[in-house]
Structures are given as C-alpha cells and as structure tokens.
Amino acid sequence: MIRCLLFAGLLMGTSASAQVSLKSNALQLQWTKNTDGWKINQLAVKNKSTWVTLPAPSGEYTLLYTEKLPDSTFNNNFPERQYHYIIPLWNALIQPVPMNTAGQAVHFYPSDATKSGNGIVFKNHSQQADISAVWQIDPNYPSDIRVKITLTAKQTGYFSLATPTVATIMEKELAWAGIPGYFQSNALEHDFIKANVYMQGIPDKPVIVRERTAATLSPFISAKNNITLAVIPDPGIGRDPWEKNAKTQSTWQLGLSLMNRKALLTPTAYHPVLGEKGSLMQKGDTVSFSFRYTIQYADWYTVYKHAVNDVYRFADFLALKKTSQSLTSRILSMHKYLVDAKTSLWRTEEYKGLTIGAQAYLGGVYGSEKDAMKNSDYGAMWMLANITNDPALKKDRLPYARNFKLQQQDLTPGFFYGAAAGQYYLSKSKRFTEEWGPYVEPIGTTYYVLMDAGNVLLFQPKDSALKHTLQLAADKLLGWMDNNGQWQVAYDHATQAPMFKEVEDLRPTFYGLLIAYKILHNKKYLNAAKKGADWYIKNAVEKGRFLGVCGDTRFVPDFATAQSAQALLELYDVTKEKQYLQAAIQTARLYTTSIYTHPIPTTQEKIVNGVKRQDWEISQAGLSFEHGGTLGSANHRGPILLASHAGMFVRMFTITRDSLFLQMARAAALGRDAFVDKETSVASYYWDVMNKGAGPYPHHAWWQIGWITDYLLAEAEMRSGGQVKFPRGFITPKVGPHQSYGFAPGKVNGVTADLILEEGMLKTTSPYLDYYCAINRQQKKLFFILLNNDDEQLETTIQIPAKADSGVALKIAPYGIKVLEINYK
Numbered sequence: 001m002i003r004c005l006l007f008a009g010l011l012m013g014t015s016a017s018a019q020v021s022l023k024s025n026a027l028q029l030q031w032t033k034n035t036d037g038w039k040i041n042q043l044a045v046k047n048k049s050t051w052v053t054l055p056a057p058s059g060e061y062t063l064l065y066t067e068k069l070p071d072s073t074f075n076n077n078f079p080e081r082q083y084h085y086i087i088p089l090w091n092a093l094i095q096p097v098p099m100n101t102a103g104q105a106v107h108f109y110p111s112d113a114t115k116s117g118n119g120i121v122f123k124n125h126s127q128q129a130d131i132s133a134v135w136q137i138d139p140n141y142p143s144d145i146r147v148k149i150t151l152t153a154k155q156t157g158y159f160s161l162a163t164p165t166v167a168t169i170m171e172k173e174l175a176w177a178g179i180p181g182y183f184q185s186n187a188l189e190h191d192f193i194k195a196n197v198y199m200q201g202i203p204d205k206p207v208i209v210r211e212r213t214a215a216t217l218s219p220f221i222s223a224k225n226n227i228t229l230a231v232i233p234d235p236g237i238g239r240d241p242w243e244k245n246a247k248t249q250s251t252w253q254l255g256l257s258l259m260n261r262k263a264l265l266t267p268t269a270y271h272p273v274l275g276e277k278g279s280l281m282q283k284g285d286t287v288s289f290s291f292r293y294t295i296q297y298a299d300w301y302t303v304y305k306h307a308v309n310d311v312y313r314f315a316d317f318l319a320l321k322k323t324s325q326s327l328t329s330r331i332l333s334m335h336k337y338l339v340d341a342k343t344s345l346w347r348t349e350e351y352k353g354l355t356i357g358a359q360a361y362l363g364g365v366y367g368s369e370k371d372a373m374k375n376s377d378y379g380a381m382w383m384l385a386n387i388t389n390d391p392a393l394k395k396d397r398l399p400y401a402r403n404f405k406l407q408q409q410d411l412t413p414g415f416f417y418g419a420a421a422g423q424y425y426l427s428k429s430k431r432f433t434e435e436w437g438p439y440v441e442p443i444g445t446t447y448y449v450l451m452d453a454g455n456v457l458l459f460q461p462k463d464s465a466l467k468h469t470l471q472l473a474a475d476k477l478l479g480w481m482d483n484n485g486q487w488q489v490a491y492d493h494a495t496q497a498p499m500f501k502e503v504e505d506l507r508p509t510f511y512g513l514l515i516a517y518k519i520l521h522n523k524k525y526l527n528a529a530k531k532g533a534d535w536y537i538k539n540a541v542e543k544g545r546f547l548g549v550c551g552d553t554r555f556v557p558d559f560a561t562a563q564s565a566q567a568l569l570e571l572y573d574v575t576k577e578k579q580y581l582q583a584a585i586q587t588a589r590l591y592t593t594s595i596y597t598h599p600i601p602t603t604q605e606k607i608v609n610g611v612k613r614q615d616w617e618i619s620q621a622g623l624s625f626e627h628g629g630t631l632g633s634a635n636h637r638g639p640i641l642l643a644s645h646a647g648m649f650v651r652m653f654t655i656t657r658d659s660l661f662l663q664m665a666r667a668a669a670l671g672r673d674a675f676v677d678k679e680t681s682v683a684s685y686y687w688d689v690m691n692k693g694a695g696p697y698p699h700h701a702w703w704q705i706g707w708i709t710d711y712l713l714a715e716a717e718m719r720s721g722g723q724v725k726f727p728r729g730f731i732t733p734k735v736g737p738h739q740s741y742g743f744a745p746g747k748v749n750g751v752t753a754d755l756i757l758e759e760g761m762l763k764t765t766s767p768y769l770d771y772y773c774a775i776n777r778q779q780k781k782l783f784f785i786l787l788n789n790d791d792e793q794l795e796t797t798i799q800i801p802a803k804a805d806s807g808v809a810l811k812i813a814p815y816g817i818k819v820l821e822i823n824y825k
Contacts, residue, residue: 024142037109047297054167064160065128066103070096086631100206105261148290153281160274161289168264176222180593181215181628184544200545206259211238213628216597218307219267228303231267234290245607252276320616321671323767333681339392345698357400362696372424376699377732379455379740380706386742387755415496418476420448436551438493446512447733449473454515454730458743474516485535506540506547511567537583558627559736562591562645566737588652596620617674622667638687643668644736647710710738719817748783763799784820788812
C-alpha cells in the first residue's frame with residue numbers, strides 16, 4: 001500500500017525528482033518535475049538501432065491573452081502605390097497578431113502530471129485560465145505524439161493556445177525548415193521584406209501566418225543531425241474556405257509559425273487566433289486544440305508526406321471524384337470556342353505595315369485604355385492547328401499571331417535591341433508594354449520571344465524571320481547575363497538602370513538559352529544555359545528561394561518554380577549531367593508544397609451560386625495557387641484551376657516512383673467540372689469564381705488546351721511504359737511547365753505515328769474515357785490511345801466511324817490504358 005502511494009505521488013509531482021515518460025519503438029520523451037513545473041528533460045529518436053537525442057528539449061507552454069482587441073498599425077512604405085492588389089495584404093501582415101506581438105504571453109510548465117491509460121494528463125492553473133493537456137503516442141504512427149489541450153477561461157477576454165515547445169533548434173543546427181505555401185529554406189533571413197514578402201529564407205521573427213495559403217498545415221524543422229520535428233493540427237482545426245453557401249476563405253482559425261513567442265526555432269501552431277473566430281471567451285467558456293507532433297530521423301520531405309498522406313489522407317480524395325465531362329471533350333469544345341472570334345474576343349490590328357492578331361485582354365495593364373491584346377500559349381495554338389488540321393486556325397489565326405510575335409520584339413538600336421517589347425499590345429497608343437510598369441525583364445525575353453518563337457519554329461523550321469528573331473533574343477539574353485550566370489530582375493525602360501535590386505532573379509531565365517541551343521545548335525548557348533542553371537541551383541534550389549513572374553504581386557513566388565523543375569529536367573536530357581536531374585527532382589518536391597492538401601474533401605452538401613454541390617466538387621485540395629504566401633492572390637481568390645504542373649508531375653513520378661506526384665497531378669486534373677463553364681468548356685481561373693468561365697481572360701483557353709494535352713500524353717507514356725511516346729516541345733510562358741506536342745511524329749507500340757484529334761473520330765458516353773489519336777498515313781494505321789481516368793474498372797462501348805460505326809466493347813483497368821489499332825483504306 002505504501003509503495004502504491006509513493007508511485008502515485010511521483011507521477012503526480014509531489015517529489016522534486018518525479019518523472020513521467022512516453023515511449024514507443026521510435027520515440028522516447030521524459031519529463032522531470034522541478035520548481036518551475038514539469039519539463040521535458042530527454043527527447044530521443046530512433047535511428048535503426050541507435051537513439052539520437054535532441055539537445056534542447058523544453059516542454060514549455062504558451063498562452064496568449066488580452067482583454068481587448070489589439071490595436072492596428074500601418075506602414076505604407078512598402079509596396080509602391082501601383083501595387084494596389086497587395087497593399088491591403090501588406091497592411092494586414094504587419095499587424096500585431098501576425099507579427100506575434102499582440103496580447104500578454106503567459107509562459108509556464110505544467111504544475112501537475114498524471115498517468116492516464118497510455119497517456120499523460122498535464123494540468124496548470126493561472127490567473128487567466130485552467131489548462132489540461134492529454135499526451136499519448138499514436139498507436140498507428142510510433143513517431144507521432146497526439147495532444148489535446150483544453151482551456152477553461154477564468155476571466156473574460158481573447159485567448160489563443162500555442163502548441164507547447166517540445167524542443168528548440170539552434171540556428172547553427174538548422175538544416176531546413178518550412179511552412180508549405182509560405183517558407184522553405186536552410187537559413188534565417190534578417191531582411192523582413194525578403195523573408196515575409198518573398199518567402200526567401202526563414203523569418204527571424206516569430207511571425208504567425210494564416211492557414212488560407214498554407215498548402216499543408218504542418219510547420220516543420222529539420223536539424224543537421226537529420227531529425228525532423230513537425231506540428232500537424234488535426235483535420236478540421238483550420239478554416240473551411242466555403243462553409244455553407246458563401247466564401248469563407250478569410251476566416252482565420254489556425255495560426256502557423258516556425259518560432260515560439262520567444263523567437264526560438266520550433267514548429268508552432270496557434271488556435272484560436274487572438275482576436276479571431278472563437279478567441280473571445282467569457283468566464284467558464286472552454287476551447288480545445290488537438291494536434292500531433294511528428295518527430296522522425298528523416299528528412300523534411302518524408303515528414304511532410306506523412307502529414308499529407310497519413311494525417312490529411314490526400315490519396316483518398318480521388319475515390320470521391322465523379323466526372324461529368326472528359327478532358328478530351330473539353331479540348332474539342334474549347335477548339336470551337338477559340339475559332340469563334342466573338343466568344344474568344346479575337347482581334348486584328350494594323351501595326352507597322354503588318355496585320356497582327358491576338359485576343360482582347362480585359363484585365364488591368366499599365367497605360368491601357370481597355371485596349372490591350374495578348375496571345376498566351378503559342379505552342380498550344382500551333383499544336384491544335386496541326387493535330388486538327390483546322391483551316392480556320394491555320395488561315396485566320398496563326399499568320400496574324402505570328403506577325404504579333406515578330407512585332408513583339410524591340411528592334412530599336414540600343415540597350416533593348418532583341419529583347420521582348422512587352423506582353424501586351426495597346427491598340428490605341430500602338431505600342432507594346434509590360435503589365436505593371438515601364439520596365440523590361442530578361443525573363444520576358446525568355447518567355448515572349450524564345451519560348452514562343454521556339455515553339456513555332458518546331459512546327460515551321462524554315463521560318464527564317466522567326467529564326468532571326470530567336471537569335472537576336474538569345475544574343476540579348478546572353479549579353480545581359482553576368483559573368484556568374486545571373487540576370488537582373490528588370491531594367492527601367494527610360495533610364496536602362498536595373499530595377500527591383502532588393503531581390504534576385506531566382507527564376508528559370510536560363511531556359512531561353514537552352515531553347516536557342518536546340519533550335520540554332522550553337523554550343524555557346526548551351527554553355528551559357530548551364531552557367532545560368534548552375535547559378536540558379538546554388539542560389540535558388542539549394543536555398544529554397546524563388547521569385548515569381550507576376551508583376552501585379554511584385555513578383556512574389558509563383559508557378560515559375562514549377563517551370564524551373566521542367567527546365568532543369570530538359571537540361572539534364574541534353575547534357576546527361578546528374579546535378580541537373582537532382583535539382584529538377586528537388587525543385588519538383590518543393591513545388592508540391594504549393595499544392596493544397598486541406599481541408600479533407602467530404603460529401604457534405606453545400607450551396608454554390610444557388611446550385612447544390614458536394615464539398616469535394618469545390619475542394620481546394622489538389623489545386624495549386626497562382627501565388628501564395630502573405631501577399632499572393634490565393635489569400636482572397638483561393639487556388640487556380642490552371643494545372644500546368646500536372647504533366648510534369650506525372651513525369652516526375654515516372655522518374656522517382658514517388659506516388660505523391662501522381663496523386664497530385666490527378667487530383668488537379670480530374671473531376672473539376674464544378675469549375676467548368678458548360679457552354680464553352682473553359683474552366684475559371686481562380687477558385688472563388690467557380691464556373692463562370694474565362695471572364696476577362698479568354699486567352700486562358702489556350703493554356704488549358706496546352707496543359708490538358710500535356711497531362712494526357714504524359715499519363716499515356718507513363719501507363720504504357722513508354723510504348724506510347726511523342727516528342728515534347730518547349731515550356732509555355734509564365735503559368736507553368738506544360739509543353740507542346742504535334743510538331744513531329746512519335747511512336748505507338750513501335751509504329752511511327754502523328755498525333756491527330758478531330759470531332760467525331762470516336763463516340764463515347766463515358767466521361768471517364770479520355771483519348772488521343774495517332775495516324776501512320778503510309779501504313780494506313782489509325783491508333784486510338786484510350787485512358788481510363790477513374791479508380792474503378794471502366795466497362796463501356798465506343799463507336800468508331802472508321803469501323804462503320806460498329807460498337808467496340810472496352811474493359812480498361814483503373815487508371816489503365818488501351819491502344820486500339822485500326823487498318824483503314
């Protein structure tokens with residue numbers, strides 16, 4: 001009896017030497033009671049047969065409290081006035097709550113500890129609140145500790161619970177840290193703008209970020225001893241972007257940080273957020289916060305995938321999806337939309353003796369009077385014209401789009417000779433311009449001359465005028481490159497002085513020189529592309545620091561990161577130098593953190609613009625954002641439906657066999673009918689627009705044809721083990737890494753064949769059957785490349801006019817492929 005009482009006393013903290021512990025075959029935590037309370041005095045992680053200890057265990061709790069809402073402060077020194085989209089976000093960023101200066105921070109160690117079943121219950125009593133916390137090892141994941149903290153208010157005010165500090169990492173021991181969608185780097189950054197606006201480096205302040213642009217709800221830190229520590233809030237803690245019948249994207253229920261309130265490196269989450277929903281409590285009110293720590297002897301990517309796959313069950317999403325229109329059907333429908341001058345807003349203008357053609361652009365452009373014109377995806381334009389053999393495209397669109405491209409280059413002798421004159425043509429003032437100011441970016445020359453002209457030259461290799469255009473652009477880019485392989489972000493059009501010097505050109509500008517090498521076969525361009533890529537790998541990939549290409553957000557990181565992965569992969573294909581393959585894979589892994597994996601999709605019924613929808617239909621999970629972080633468009637608009645990365649992710653799966661790439665590609669591409677305009681089959685751009693179609697961006701249909709084709713043919717190549725394979729062209733400008741096809745024959749089961757796609761070639765009633773066709777005209781062979789884009793076996797009948805409309809019964813395995821070969825006369 002005496003022994004039992006003593007043992008209970010030790011557990012409950014009646015002795016200064018008392019200890020409690022949690023143990024699994026992967027993890028050991030031990031608390032010791034001293035005069036301050038219960039502290040973690042040992043934290044060890046299993047590495048094979050060896051236990052590795054973390055040098056700075058803690059166990060300290062933090063409660064934020066304030067009687068009144070914190071005061072607001074404003075700083076209008078940044079950004080410049082013309083960046084009106086991001087000024088409100090900047091003003092919100094520097095408020096006391098996100099800066100983590102609001103309220104009173106109550107730090108404490110629990111006063112009581114009691115064993116309860118397989119867990120430990122810690123308690124503490126303060127002037128503001130009573131705290132109870134239950135800790136236990138997750139029986140399914142021995143590297144995880146499940147925690148539930150319950151707060152009972154003892155006075156009225158605003159409360160916020162922080163996840164306790166299990167351990168801290170010294171700055172010199174930092175190997176990598178991140179909050180997906182925000183930060184990713186191997187070092188602290190003491191420049192506030194670089195860290196908190198451009199996400200270049202880990203902030204040196206304990207800033208708290210919102211869940212709305214956190215792609216995965218899991219701050220993580222890896223130490224140089226290869227231990228990674230992460231905090232993963234339980235599903236349902238973060239905001240639902242569409243709770244019932246309206247957008248609730250800006251509700252703030254969960255805060256995330258890479259430091260605790262004392263500015264020590266440790267992954268931290270806050271719930272509720274001070275001053276936000278659920279934080280105002282009356283005396284006697286309670287609130288709970290459930291989360292887990294994951295502590296593994298593993299790299300950051302392993303722990304991050306655990307959060308994605310095991311906690312947020314990302315792979316389960318595909319089983320919920322139902323499709324009402326195939327991707328192939330969308331391509332064929334958008335073809336009709338694009339050849340209709342009225343629906344696609346096609347325009348022609350006379351400029352310098354040539355008729356130039358493009359689509360009207362109704363968004364904001366510097367100096368425009370609602371007269372801007374733009375073409376988006378030249379590779380997709382020429383591809384669709386070639387595979388459909390459509391005279392309307394070949395005669396009424398391509399010649400004038402080509403003229404537009406020829407005139408888009410600055411041919412005035414001097415500093416800008418050979419560079420891109422601007423993305424947009426303003427018909428009233430008869431000039432080309434950039435979207436957000438009178439400047440010229442070297443990457444604009446890569447985009448709007450080298451990528452576009454390069455893609456056209458794949459289809460028209462004898463076009464001497466375009467080839468001359470491409471050579472001038474390549475030489476300009478070569479001349480602008482520094483000796484170390486770096487470019488400036490931009491040059492002022494009036495003074496020629498470099499602009500935006502506070503950041504570096506951490507973008508795939510080097511890719512333009514690789515295109516020049518492939519077209520012109522001059523090795524000086526390849527050598528320069530390698531020099532540019534080497535600088536980029538060292539300064540961008542290895543440090544997790546990127547820059548975007550969207551001027552409206554002052555170049556915060558965006559989908560250009562995904563382009564970098566494909567550009568490096570192509571450089572590897574040419575050089576066979578392994579560092580480019582390794583950098584491509586690393587960049588692609590980093591880009592997975594720009595894909596939403598929460599909230600977990602469900603079948604809950606919601607109302608969207610008066611229409612009943614199940615939650616999974618409008619889910620953000622699986623979608624990427626245009627730009628996230630603190631100032632990106634995803635803050636209010638949500639992610640985008642333009643899944644340019646899907647084909648690249650399928651290629652990355654083929655290389656790595658990492659299933660996350662494949663699941664993310666399919667989650668983005670398939671079953672997104674709730675965002676597709678029924679009349680045109682054009683998807684909306686931003687998530688919050690739902691299914692209102694192209695809106696002011698009619699040129700986006702070309703990008704959609706481009707990425708869908710790239711995705712389908714990447715799936716066909718992967719599923720067939722390379723038996724169905726077609727040459728890929730160059731990356732499209734700006735929005736991501738998808739590539740063009742159709743300029744050269746490929747192989748289908750060993751037979752040379754050209755891509756072909758025309759309305760009526762195949763009739764099917766199944767929206768899960770996607771297809772492309774290929775033809776060998778010499779051998780009179782027609783191939784139907786059939787894909788089952790569902791996780792269940794497809795059983796259907798198709799009609800093929802080439803077989804006199806006879807029905808062909810099909811059985812295709814889940815996510816399988818079948819190739820039908822028809823001999824025709």
